Amino acid sequence: MTTLLDHPALPIDLPQIRPELARSVCLVARLALPAVAAVVGGTAALVLSPDQHTGFTGAVVGAALITAIAANWSTCGISVAGVVVAPKQPERRGTSTPLRRLGWHALGSMTTGIATGAVIGLLGGLAVGVVPSTAVLAVWAILAGAYGLHELGLVTLPTPMRRQQLPRHLRRSAAPWKVSLLFGAIIGPGFLIYIRSSAYYLLVLGVASLGSPTLGATLFATVSLGRCLPSAIAIVHTRRGGSMPGFLSLMCVLDRRMQVLTGALLVGLGGFAVVLA
Numbered sequence: 001m002t003t004l005l006d007h008p009a010l011p012i013d014l015p016q017i018r019p020e021l022a023r024s025v026c027l028v029a030r031l032a033l034p035a036v037a038a039v040v041g042g043t044a045a046l047v048l049s050p051d052q053h054t055g056f057t058g059a060v061v062g063a064a065l066i067t068a069i070a071a072n073w074s075t076c077g078i079s080v081a082g083v084v085v086a087p088k089q090p091e092r093r094g095t096s097t098p099l100r101r102l103g104w105h106a107l108g109s110m111t112t113g114i115a116t117g118a119v120i121g122l123l124g125g126l127a128v129g130v131v132p133s134t135a136v137l138a139v140w141a142i143l144a145g146a147y148g149l150h151e152l153g154l155v156t157l158p159t160p161m162r163r164q165q166l167p168r169h170l171r172r173s174a175a176p177w178k179v180s181l182l183f184g185a186i187i188g189p190g191f192l193i194y195i196r197s198s199a200y201y202l203l204v205l206g207v208a209s210l211g212s213p214t215l216g217a218t219l220f221a222t223v224s225l226g227r228c229l230p231s232a233i234a235i236v237h238t239r240r241g242g243s244m245p246g247f248l249s250l251m252c253v254l255d256r257r258m259q260v261l262t263g264a265l266l267v268g269l270g271g272f273a274v275v276l277a
Helices: 027-048 052-070 075-085 098-127 133-151 176-187 199-210 213-226 229-239 244-276
Strands: none
Touching (some): 027 133, 027 244, 075 176, 098 229, 199 244
16 A cells, blocks of 8 residues: 655655746745845844844844744655654554654754754854954854845855755654654754755854854754644644645645745845844
8 A cells, every 4th residue: 555655755856846936936026025124134233233242143043943944845844744644554563643753753853953052052162252253243144145045046055955865764664753753863953964944054153153052952942843843734734634745735835935935034134134243
């Protein structure tokens, strides 16, 4: 019997599944949104007038929140929703339920995510003071704006990500709860797999620049919880009579729109940070 878990690995771009950016969101919208976001971000910095450290911390928190949502729109995010929510085949061991598997997935993701954030903050703290804070903030602001435009498809920049998906063989070689836990542990650090949003790299750079293990652990925990949202929503969707194929199709349709929103928000954070600098 064919099940949801039998599907082959999804390629990163497949037009009939994941529409091309230019066909999903028109150029006018992709030009207008970042312009508005930059003005709003810059105005917010002028009105709030925070000191550099407080303002930079706020911008990095913003990058974490963007990552927590935007990183879900990836083939790995879709795979996890399938593993967590799909009915367990009768021949497989265990008595796990979707809610239990979601809990195991969150545990695995938060465990490795918190450790990663703390280490990044600790290592960054060793270098705090070596580089002037204004220079760090200016570089972060420029990168946020530039990668926001990259997300919008207006420029092309290098993305230092590992183009690796979650290992498919685990789905058949272990009990569903163990797969959920292991997938969470692999996803938690962020850099071990393909991750969609450039906001993740702004988050890493920001946590390292602020040099706070506590802040790093907190923000990475937030990202880990945020990345559980598709599975949580899929559970609600299926319990209300919806189908998993229908849910996954909707995720793919919304994919590019989320990418554009992410890009505009990054440009807005860049505008906020550049005024602080």
